[in-house]
Amino acid sequence: MIIEDSLLIQKLKAKDEDAYLVVFKEYYPHLLSFASHYIWDMEAAEDIVQDAFMKLYENVDIVSISIKAYLFRTxxxxCLNYLRDRKVHDTHHQGIVEAMLWSDSLNVVEEKDVYNDKVTLDLLGLIIQKLPQRGRDIVLMRLEKEYKFSQIAAILNISENSAKVQMSRAVSFMRKEFLKYKGIDKEL
Incomplete structure:
Protein backbone atom coordinates (compact mmCIF):
# COMPACT_ATOMS: atom_id res chain seq x y z
CA MET A 1 0.00 0.00 0.00
CA ILE A 2 1.19 3.53 -0.76
CA ILE A 3 0.22 5.06 2.56
CA GLU A 4 0.96 3.40 5.90
CA ASP A 5 -2.15 1.97 7.62
CA SER A 6 -1.91 4.16 10.74
CA LEU A 7 -1.76 7.36 8.67
CA LEU A 8 -4.53 6.10 6.41
CA ILE A 9 -6.69 5.24 9.41
CA GLN A 10 -6.23 8.79 10.73
CA LYS A 11 -7.30 10.19 7.38
CA LEU A 12 -10.31 7.86 7.28
CA LYS A 13 -11.34 8.98 10.76
CA ALA A 14 -11.14 12.58 9.51
CA LYS A 15 -13.52 11.52 6.68
CA ASP A 16 -10.92 12.34 4.01
CA GLU A 17 -12.53 11.32 0.70
CA ASP A 18 -9.16 10.77 -0.97
CA ALA A 19 -8.23 8.26 1.73
CA TYR A 20 -11.47 6.33 1.10
CA LEU A 21 -10.73 6.36 -2.61
CA VAL A 22 -7.24 4.93 -1.97
CA VAL A 23 -8.68 2.18 0.23
CA PHE A 24 -11.39 1.41 -2.31
CA LYS A 25 -8.97 1.18 -5.24
CA GLU A 26 -6.52 -0.92 -3.23
CA TYR A 27 -8.93 -3.46 -1.76
CA TYR A 28 -12.09 -3.59 -3.88
CA PRO A 29 -10.81 -6.04 -6.55
CA HIS A 30 -9.32 -8.38 -3.94
CA LEU A 31 -12.43 -8.27 -1.74
CA LEU A 32 -14.70 -8.88 -4.73
CA SER A 33 -12.64 -11.86 -5.83
CA PHE A 34 -12.63 -13.22 -2.27
CA ALA A 35 -16.41 -12.80 -1.85
CA SER A 36 -17.31 -14.18 -5.27
CA HIS A 37 -15.27 -17.33 -4.66
CA TYR A 38 -16.81 -17.67 -1.22
CA ILE A 39 -20.47 -17.47 -2.26
CA TRP A 40 -20.34 -18.06 -6.06
CA ASP A 41 -22.77 -15.22 -6.80
CA MET A 42 -21.14 -12.16 -8.37
CA GLU A 43 -24.07 -9.82 -7.86
CA ALA A 44 -24.39 -10.71 -4.18
CA ALA A 45 -20.59 -10.50 -3.81
CA GLU A 46 -20.64 -6.94 -5.17
CA ASP A 47 -23.36 -5.99 -2.68
CA ILE A 48 -21.43 -7.58 0.19
CA VAL A 49 -18.21 -5.74 -0.70
CA GLN A 50 -20.05 -2.44 -1.04
CA ASP A 51 -21.67 -3.04 2.35
CA ALA A 52 -18.24 -3.72 3.83
CA PHE A 53 -16.99 -0.33 2.62
CA MET A 54 -20.10 1.33 4.05
CA LYS A 55 -19.48 -0.42 7.34
CA LEU A 56 -15.88 0.82 7.28
CA TYR A 57 -17.13 4.37 6.73
CA GLU A 58 -19.68 4.11 9.55
CA ASN A 59 -17.35 2.32 12.00
CA VAL A 60 -13.93 3.69 11.13
CA ASP A 61 -13.44 4.68 14.79
CA ILE A 62 -13.12 1.01 15.81
CA VAL A 63 -10.46 0.23 13.20
CA SER A 64 -7.13 0.45 14.97
CA ILE A 65 -4.47 -1.72 13.32
CA SER A 66 -5.26 -3.08 9.87
CA ILE A 67 -7.78 -1.84 7.35
CA LYS A 68 -7.15 -4.94 5.26
CA ALA A 69 -7.94 -7.29 8.17
CA TYR A 70 -11.06 -5.30 9.05
CA LEU A 71 -12.39 -5.37 5.47
CA PHE A 72 -11.65 -9.05 4.84
CA ARG A 73 -13.16 -10.05 8.19
CA THR A 74 -16.27 -7.99 7.43
CA CYS A 79 -20.56 -14.01 3.13
CA LEU A 80 -21.21 -16.47 5.96
CA ASN A 81 -24.43 -14.64 6.83
CA TYR A 82 -25.46 -14.70 3.17
CA LEU A 83 -24.84 -18.46 2.94
CA ARG A 84 -26.65 -19.06 6.22
CA ASP A 85 -29.64 -17.04 5.04
CA ARG A 86 -29.73 -18.85 1.70
CA LYS A 87 -29.68 -22.18 3.50
CA VAL A 88 -32.61 -21.11 5.65
CA HIS A 89 -34.51 -20.00 2.55
CA ASP A 90 -33.73 -23.19 0.66
CA THR A 91 -34.52 -25.34 3.69
CA HIS A 92 -37.86 -23.55 3.88
CA HIS A 93 -38.71 -24.63 0.32
CA GLN A 94 -37.44 -28.15 0.96
CA GLY A 95 -39.63 -28.30 4.07
CA ILE A 96 -42.67 -27.17 2.10
CA VAL A 97 -42.09 -29.89 -0.48
CA GLU A 98 -41.82 -32.50 2.28
CA ALA A 99 -44.96 -31.15 3.96
CA MET A 100 -46.78 -31.41 0.65
CA LEU A 101 -45.72 -35.02 0.28
CA TRP A 102 -46.82 -36.07 3.77
CA SER A 103 -49.84 -33.89 4.42
CA ASP A 104 -53.36 -35.25 4.15
CA SER A 105 -54.44 -31.86 2.88
CA LEU A 106 -52.01 -30.81 0.17
CA ASN A 107 -53.14 -27.20 0.24
CA VAL A 108 -50.26 -26.35 2.59
CA VAL A 109 -48.49 -24.32 -0.07
CA GLU A 110 -49.60 -20.83 -0.91
CA GLU A 111 -49.25 -19.57 -4.48
CA LYS A 112 -46.30 -17.34 -3.53
CA ASP A 113 -44.15 -20.20 -2.24
CA VAL A 114 -42.80 -23.17 -4.17
CA TYR A 115 -45.16 -22.97 -7.13
CA ASN A 116 -43.83 -19.53 -8.07
CA ASP A 117 -40.18 -20.34 -7.37
CA LYS A 118 -38.94 -21.60 -10.74
CA VAL A 119 -35.52 -22.64 -9.37
CA THR A 120 -37.08 -24.83 -6.68
CA LEU A 121 -39.64 -26.26 -9.10
CA ASP A 122 -36.95 -27.08 -11.66
CA LEU A 123 -34.77 -28.68 -8.99
CA LEU A 124 -37.73 -30.65 -7.67
CA GLY A 125 -38.46 -31.91 -11.20
CA LEU A 126 -34.87 -33.04 -11.70
CA ILE A 127 -34.79 -34.82 -8.35
CA ILE A 128 -38.11 -36.56 -8.98
CA GLN A 129 -36.78 -37.85 -12.31
CA LYS A 130 -33.86 -39.50 -10.45
CA LEU A 131 -36.23 -41.53 -8.25
CA PRO A 132 -36.88 -45.21 -8.97
CA GLN A 133 -40.09 -45.65 -11.00
CA ARG A 134 -42.31 -46.75 -8.10
CA GLY A 135 -41.12 -43.88 -5.86
CA ARG A 136 -41.58 -41.41 -8.71
CA ASP A 137 -45.13 -42.66 -9.31
CA ILE A 138 -46.04 -42.27 -5.66
CA VAL A 139 -44.51 -38.79 -5.37
CA LEU A 140 -46.23 -37.59 -8.53
CA MET A 141 -49.58 -38.99 -7.37
CA ARG A 142 -49.17 -37.02 -4.13
CA LEU A 143 -47.98 -33.77 -5.74
CA GLU A 144 -49.81 -33.59 -9.02
CA LYS A 145 -53.00 -35.54 -8.37
CA GLU A 146 -53.17 -34.89 -4.62
CA TYR A 147 -54.06 -38.51 -3.89
CA LYS A 148 -54.14 -39.80 -0.35
CA PHE A 149 -52.02 -42.81 0.57
CA SER A 150 -55.11 -45.03 0.59
CA GLN A 151 -55.88 -43.99 -3.00
CA ILE A 152 -52.27 -44.54 -4.10
CA ALA A 153 -52.27 -47.98 -2.50
CA ALA A 154 -55.49 -48.94 -4.30
CA ILE A 155 -54.22 -47.74 -7.69
CA LEU A 156 -50.83 -49.47 -7.37
CA ASN A 157 -52.35 -52.57 -5.75
CA ILE A 158 -50.10 -52.31 -2.67
CA SER A 159 -50.84 -51.81 1.00
CA GLU A 160 -51.20 -48.30 2.37
CA ASN A 161 -48.24 -49.00 4.64
CA SER A 162 -46.14 -50.01 1.63
CA ALA A 163 -47.07 -46.72 -0.09
CA LYS A 164 -45.95 -44.82 3.02
CA VAL A 165 -42.67 -46.74 3.25
CA GLN A 166 -41.94 -46.07 -0.42
CA MET A 167 -42.80 -42.40 0.12
CA SER A 168 -40.45 -42.31 3.10
CA ARG A 169 -37.62 -43.67 0.95
CA ALA A 170 -38.39 -41.15 -1.79
CA VAL A 171 -38.44 -38.25 0.66
CA SER A 172 -35.14 -39.38 2.17
CA PHE A 173 -33.58 -39.55 -1.29
CA MET A 174 -35.01 -36.16 -2.24
CA ARG A 175 -33.72 -34.58 0.97
CA LYS A 176 -30.20 -35.84 0.22
CA GLU A 177 -30.43 -34.55 -3.35
CA PHE A 178 -31.57 -31.12 -2.15
CA LEU A 179 -28.59 -31.01 0.22
CA LYS A 180 -26.18 -32.07 -2.52
CA TYR A 181 -27.49 -29.34 -4.77
CA LYS A 182 -27.06 -26.77 -2.01
CA GLY A 183 -23.49 -27.94 -1.42
CA ILE A 184 -24.13 -29.50 1.95
CA ASP A 185 -22.73 -33.02 1.67
CA LYS A 186 -23.48 -34.47 5.07
CA GLU A 187 -25.32 -37.53 6.18
CA LEU A 188 -28.78 -37.04 7.62
Whole structure:
Protein backbone atom coordinates (compact mmCIF):
# COMPACT_ATOMS: atom_id res chain seq x y z
CA MET A 1 0.00 0.00 0.00
CA ILE A 2 1.19 3.53 -0.76
CA ILE A 3 0.22 5.06 2.56
CA GLU A 4 0.96 3.40 5.90
CA ASP A 5 -2.15 1.97 7.62
CA SER A 6 -1.91 4.16 10.74
CA LEU A 7 -1.76 7.36 8.67
CA LEU A 8 -4.53 6.10 6.41
CA ILE A 9 -6.69 5.24 9.41
CA GLN A 10 -6.23 8.79 10.73
CA LYS A 11 -7.30 10.19 7.38
CA LEU A 12 -10.31 7.86 7.28
CA LYS A 13 -11.34 8.98 10.76
CA ALA A 14 -11.14 12.58 9.51
CA LYS A 15 -13.52 11.52 6.68
CA ASP A 16 -10.92 12.34 4.01
CA GLU A 17 -12.53 11.32 0.70
CA ASP A 18 -9.16 10.77 -0.97
CA ALA A 19 -8.23 8.26 1.73
CA TYR A 20 -11.47 6.33 1.10
CA LEU A 21 -10.73 6.36 -2.61
CA VAL A 22 -7.24 4.93 -1.97
CA VAL A 23 -8.68 2.18 0.23
CA PHE A 24 -11.39 1.41 -2.31
CA LYS A 25 -8.97 1.18 -5.24
CA GLU A 26 -6.52 -0.92 -3.23
CA TYR A 27 -8.93 -3.46 -1.76
CA TYR A 28 -12.09 -3.59 -3.88
CA PRO A 29 -10.81 -6.04 -6.55
CA HIS A 30 -9.32 -8.38 -3.94
CA LEU A 31 -12.43 -8.27 -1.74
CA LEU A 32 -14.70 -8.88 -4.73
CA SER A 33 -12.64 -11.86 -5.83
CA PHE A 34 -12.63 -13.22 -2.27
CA ALA A 35 -16.41 -12.80 -1.85
CA SER A 36 -17.31 -14.18 -5.27
CA HIS A 37 -15.27 -17.33 -4.66
CA TYR A 38 -16.81 -17.67 -1.22
CA ILE A 39 -20.47 -17.47 -2.26
CA TRP A 40 -20.34 -18.06 -6.06
CA ASP A 41 -22.77 -15.22 -6.80
CA MET A 42 -21.14 -12.16 -8.37
CA GLU A 43 -24.07 -9.82 -7.86
CA ALA A 44 -24.39 -10.71 -4.18
CA ALA A 45 -20.59 -10.50 -3.81
CA GLU A 46 -20.64 -6.94 -5.17
CA ASP A 47 -23.36 -5.99 -2.68
CA ILE A 48 -21.43 -7.58 0.19
CA VAL A 49 -18.21 -5.74 -0.70
CA GLN A 50 -20.05 -2.44 -1.04
CA ASP A 51 -21.67 -3.04 2.35
CA ALA A 52 -18.24 -3.72 3.83
CA PHE A 53 -16.99 -0.33 2.62
CA MET A 54 -20.10 1.33 4.05
CA LYS A 55 -19.48 -0.42 7.34
CA LEU A 56 -15.88 0.82 7.28
CA TYR A 57 -17.13 4.37 6.73
CA GLU A 58 -19.68 4.11 9.55
CA ASN A 59 -17.35 2.32 12.00
CA VAL A 60 -13.93 3.69 11.13
CA ASP A 61 -13.44 4.68 14.79
CA ILE A 62 -13.12 1.01 15.81
CA VAL A 63 -10.46 0.23 13.20
CA SER A 64 -7.13 0.45 14.97
CA ILE A 65 -4.47 -1.72 13.32
CA SER A 66 -5.26 -3.08 9.87
CA ILE A 67 -7.78 -1.84 7.35
CA LYS A 68 -7.15 -4.94 5.26
CA ALA A 69 -7.94 -7.29 8.17
CA TYR A 70 -11.06 -5.30 9.05
CA LEU A 71 -12.39 -5.37 5.47
CA PHE A 72 -11.65 -9.05 4.84
CA ARG A 73 -13.16 -10.05 8.19
CA THR A 74 -16.27 -7.99 7.43
CA UNK A 75 -16.63 -9.49 3.95
CA UNK A 76 -16.09 -13.02 5.29
CA UNK A 77 -18.74 -12.53 7.99
CA UNK A 78 -21.21 -11.11 5.51
CA CYS A 79 -20.56 -14.01 3.13
CA LEU A 80 -21.21 -16.47 5.96
CA ASN A 81 -24.43 -14.64 6.83
CA TYR A 82 -25.46 -14.70 3.17
CA LEU A 83 -24.84 -18.46 2.94
CA ARG A 84 -26.65 -19.06 6.22
CA ASP A 85 -29.64 -17.04 5.04
CA ARG A 86 -29.73 -18.85 1.70
CA LYS A 87 -29.68 -22.18 3.50
CA VAL A 88 -32.61 -21.11 5.65
CA HIS A 89 -34.51 -20.00 2.55
CA ASP A 90 -33.73 -23.19 0.66
CA THR A 91 -34.52 -25.34 3.69
CA HIS A 92 -37.86 -23.55 3.88
CA HIS A 93 -38.71 -24.63 0.32
CA GLN A 94 -37.44 -28.15 0.96
CA GLY A 95 -39.63 -28.30 4.07
CA ILE A 96 -42.67 -27.17 2.10
CA VAL A 97 -42.09 -29.89 -0.48
CA GLU A 98 -41.82 -32.50 2.28
CA ALA A 99 -44.96 -31.15 3.96
CA MET A 100 -46.78 -31.41 0.65
CA LEU A 101 -45.72 -35.02 0.28
CA TRP A 102 -46.82 -36.07 3.77
CA SER A 103 -49.84 -33.89 4.42
CA ASP A 104 -53.36 -35.25 4.15
CA SER A 105 -54.44 -31.86 2.88
CA LEU A 106 -52.01 -30.81 0.17
CA ASN A 107 -53.14 -27.20 0.24
CA VAL A 108 -50.26 -26.35 2.59
CA VAL A 109 -48.49 -24.32 -0.07
CA GLU A 110 -49.60 -20.83 -0.91
CA GLU A 111 -49.25 -19.57 -4.48
CA LYS A 112 -46.30 -17.34 -3.53
CA ASP A 113 -44.15 -20.20 -2.24
CA VAL A 114 -42.80 -23.17 -4.17
CA TYR A 115 -45.16 -22.97 -7.13
CA ASN A 116 -43.83 -19.53 -8.07
CA ASP A 117 -40.18 -20.34 -7.37
CA LYS A 118 -38.94 -21.60 -10.74
CA VAL A 119 -35.52 -22.64 -9.37
CA THR A 120 -37.08 -24.83 -6.68
CA LEU A 121 -39.64 -26.26 -9.10
CA ASP A 122 -36.95 -27.08 -11.66
CA LEU A 123 -34.77 -28.68 -8.99
CA LEU A 124 -37.73 -30.65 -7.67
CA GLY A 125 -38.46 -31.91 -11.20
CA LEU A 126 -34.87 -33.04 -11.70
CA ILE A 127 -34.79 -34.82 -8.35
CA ILE A 128 -38.11 -36.56 -8.98
CA GLN A 129 -36.78 -37.85 -12.31
CA LYS A 130 -33.86 -39.50 -10.45
CA LEU A 131 -36.23 -41.53 -8.25
CA PRO A 132 -36.88 -45.21 -8.97
CA GLN A 133 -40.09 -45.65 -11.00
CA ARG A 134 -42.31 -46.75 -8.10
CA GLY A 135 -41.12 -43.88 -5.86
CA ARG A 136 -41.58 -41.41 -8.71
CA ASP A 137 -45.13 -42.66 -9.31
CA ILE A 138 -46.04 -42.27 -5.66
CA VAL A 139 -44.51 -38.79 -5.37
CA LEU A 140 -46.23 -37.59 -8.53
CA MET A 141 -49.58 -38.99 -7.37
CA ARG A 142 -49.17 -37.02 -4.13
CA LEU A 143 -47.98 -33.77 -5.74
CA GLU A 144 -49.81 -33.59 -9.02
CA LYS A 145 -53.00 -35.54 -8.37
CA GLU A 146 -53.17 -34.89 -4.62
CA TYR A 147 -54.06 -38.51 -3.89
CA LYS A 148 -54.14 -39.80 -0.35
CA PHE A 149 -52.02 -42.81 0.57
CA SER A 150 -55.11 -45.03 0.59
CA GLN A 151 -55.88 -43.99 -3.00
CA ILE A 152 -52.27 -44.54 -4.10
CA ALA A 153 -52.27 -47.98 -2.50
CA ALA A 154 -55.49 -48.94 -4.30
CA ILE A 155 -54.22 -47.74 -7.69
CA LEU A 156 -50.83 -49.47 -7.37
CA ASN A 157 -52.35 -52.57 -5.75
CA ILE A 158 -50.10 -52.31 -2.67
CA SER A 159 -50.84 -51.81 1.00
CA GLU A 160 -51.20 -48.30 2.37
CA ASN A 161 -48.24 -49.00 4.64
CA SER A 162 -46.14 -50.01 1.63
CA ALA A 163 -47.07 -46.72 -0.09
CA LYS A 164 -45.95 -44.82 3.02
CA VAL A 165 -42.67 -46.74 3.25
CA GLN A 166 -41.94 -46.07 -0.42
CA MET A 167 -42.80 -42.40 0.12
CA SER A 168 -40.45 -42.31 3.10
CA ARG A 169 -37.62 -43.67 0.95
CA ALA A 170 -38.39 -41.15 -1.79
CA VAL A 171 -38.44 -38.25 0.66
CA SER A 172 -35.14 -39.38 2.17
CA PHE A 173 -33.58 -39.55 -1.29
CA MET A 174 -35.01 -36.16 -2.24
CA ARG A 175 -33.72 -34.58 0.97
CA LYS A 176 -30.20 -35.84 0.22
CA GLU A 177 -30.43 -34.55 -3.35
CA PHE A 178 -31.57 -31.12 -2.15
CA LEU A 179 -28.59 -31.01 0.22
CA LYS A 180 -26.18 -32.07 -2.52
CA TYR A 181 -27.49 -29.34 -4.77
CA LYS A 182 -27.06 -26.77 -2.01
CA GLY A 183 -23.49 -27.94 -1.42
CA ILE A 184 -24.13 -29.50 1.95
CA ASP A 185 -22.73 -33.02 1.67
CA LYS A 186 -23.48 -34.47 5.07
CA GLU A 187 -25.32 -37.53 6.18
CA LEU A 188 -28.78 -37.04 7.62
Missing amino acids: VRNR
